[in-house]
Amino acid sequence: MILVVDSGSTKTDWISLDNNGKIIFSTQTRGMNPQVLSSSIISERIINNFDLYHNRNSVSKIFFYGAGCGVSSSVNRILKVFQTIFKNSEFDIKEDTYAAVYSTIKVGEKAIVCILGTGSNCTYYDGKDIEQRIVSLGYTLMDEASGNFFGKELIRSYYFNEMDSNIARAFEKEYDLNADVIKDNLYRKENPNAYLATFSKFLIENKDYNVFKEIIYKGLNRFIAHQIMQFKDCYDIPIHFVGSISHYLKEEIRESLTEKGLKMGNVVQRPIDNLVNYHIKLLK
Numbered sequence: 265m266i267l268v269v270d271s272g273s274t275k276t277d278w279i280s281l282d283n284n285g286k287i288i289f290s291t292q293t294r295g296m297n298p299q300v301l302s303s304s305i306i307s308e309r310i311i312n313n314f315d316l317y318h319n320r321n322s323v324s325k326i327f328f329y330g331a332g333c334g335v336s337s338s339v340n341r342i343l344k345v346f347q348t349i350f351k352n353s354e355f356d357i358k359e360d361t362y363a364a365v366y367s368t369i370k371v372g373e374k375a376i377v378c379i380l381g382t383g384s385n386c387t388y389y390d391g392k393d394i395e396q397r398i399v400s401l402g403y404t405l406m407d408e409a410s411g412n413f414f415g416k417e418l419i420r421s422y423y424f425n426e427m428d429s430n431i432a433r434a435f436e437k438e439y440d441l442n443a444d445v446i447k448d449n450l451y452r453k454e455n456p457n458a459y460l461a462t463f464s465k466f467l468i469e470n471k472d473y474n475v476f477k478e479i480i481y482k483g484l485n486r487f488i489a490h491q492i493m494q495f496k497d498c499y500d501i502p503i504h505f506v507g508s509i510s511h512y513l514k515e516e517i518r519e520s521l522t523e524k525g526l527k528m529g530n531v532v533q534r535p536i537d538n539l540v541n542y543h544i545k546l547l548k
Contacts, residue, residue: 265322267353268543270363270536271330272507273297273382274411274458276309277536278316280323285544291315295382298341299332299402300455307345316349323353327543329363331383334400361387365394367538368504368530375529376492380517381507382461384410386491397494403457408490409483411461411509417479418463419446426475438466468512480513484520492526502529 265288266281273295280288293309293316295301311317326346332338339357346355364377365387372391379385384407388395403412421427422435435441439462449459467476492498503526505517511533518528532538 265319265324266543266547267323267326267328267350268536268540269326269328269330270360270534270539271296271328272360273300273331273455274461276330277534278313279536279540280315280319281540281543281547283547285547287540289315289319295455295458296330296342297332297455297457298330298338299335300457303341303345305454306342307349310345310349320350321352323350325354326350326356328355328357329360329539330357331360331381333357334359334361334396361385361394361396363535363539364504364506364532365389366542367532367535368506374497374501376495376498376501376503378487378492378503378505378510379507380409380411380487380505380509380513382411382458383407384413384487384491384509386487386494388495398491403460407457409487409509411464412457413460413483414467414479414509415460415463417483418467418476419460421475421479428475431470431473431475434470435466439463464509468509471513471516480516481520484513484517488520488524488526493524499525499527502527504529505531506533506535508533 268279270277276293276296279290282288291313293313296306296309342357343355360379364379368377369375369389374391375389377387377389383403385400400406407413422432422441450456470476471480492503503521510531514531521528
């Protein structure tokens with residue numbers, strides 16, 4: 265049995281394949297970003313899933329594509345957890361940018377591939393290998409145009425009294441905006457980046473509100489300038505997007521790219537489906 269896994273900070277999709285590429289089961293756990301979670305929490309999230317724990321001894325290979333797996337210390341954390349649970353398995357652990365590439369590109373195609381989900385990232389694919397110009401410093405300093413970026417900007421807008429009274433009241437009805445609650449989630453609890461990203465739903469649902477439009481385009485324009493335009497041939501190749509923010513803001517992304525003479529490629533909300541097809545082809 266093979267497991268193909270696409271893991272973000274908010275959720276992790278798991279799909280099991282037999283040796284002929286037939287899907288055995290699919291399941292989902294909470295996110296498993298090793299840069300913000302301890303080994304014990306990651307382990308708990310796997311063990312508490314019936315399908316994964318019940319089939320743990322039947323797994324022979326795991327292809328894991330995860331947010332936060334761009335550095336060796338994070339890879340080692342995931343690897344040690346897997347080794348204690350899936351004792352008969354081999355492991356191939358890569359950062360989530362590979363999942364984004366494999367789920368959007370055509371074979372041999374040169375492209376820029378962007379992730380806009382809970383966090384954000386950008387990579388260049390030359391048809392064989394990937395290249396990243398920017399080392400991610402995480403949600404505190406980077407992650408522009410991501411769910412957590414937009415959540416942070418929404419909270420700031422609310423506390424700086426930039427929202428009109430009607431939209432502010434609607435925001436208050438949907439979320440607990442007590443300062444102590446916010447600070448507790450940001451500075452004491454696990455997954456502060458995923459917590460911030462929960463607020464982006466409100467922004468997307470009310471994206472025609474002028475203050476929110478400004479937030480959206482500020483995030484997108486920063487992402488394009490700081491990430492996409494690092495690559496000299498960005499004007500000549502397609503720019504693909506992966507993730508929930510990419511999906512729900514695809515027209516705003518298209519507009520922002522077009523203004524700068526850039527070409528939008530594919531938009532994939534959930535890379536796991538295309539990722540599984542990629543691995544099925546490898547089995548044949």
